[in-house]
Amino acid sequence: MSGSSNGFHRRKVRIPEGVDLHARPAGLLVRAAAEQGTPITLHANGRDADATSILQVLALGATGGSEVELEASGENASAALDAIASLIEALS
Numbered sequence: 001m002s003g004s005s006n007g008f009h010r011r012k013v014r015i016p017e018g019v020d021l022h023a024r025p026a027g028l029l030v031r032a033a034a035e036q037g038t039p040i041t042l043h044a045n046g047r048d049a050d051a052t053s054i055l056q057v058l059a060l061g062a063t064g065g066s067e068v069e070l071e072a073s074g075e076n077a078s079a080a081l082d083a084i085a086s087l088i089e090a091l092s
Helices: 023-034 054-059 077-089
Strands: 002-005 008-014 040-044 047-050 067-073
Touching (some): 023 054, 023 077, 040 077, 047 054
Antiparallel strands (some): 008 067, 040 047, 040 067
């Protein structure tokens, strides 16, 4: 699911079953988010995290099968969300 309102783009993505956002997958996500050139926020389990902060991403406690909402704004927001959503869906 994706959408845009007030200049913010949002997309929901499900973490693959059996994959938790622990150190290795979170590290991959943080590095990819840092390369996007636009701020990205993750929302899961009632918490928010700056996608470029490993500690914040780990603190989400997101586990396999759970849904994460991605949010970004700016010129590259849609492409950035595409990249991060693809990375999350491909985690193993």
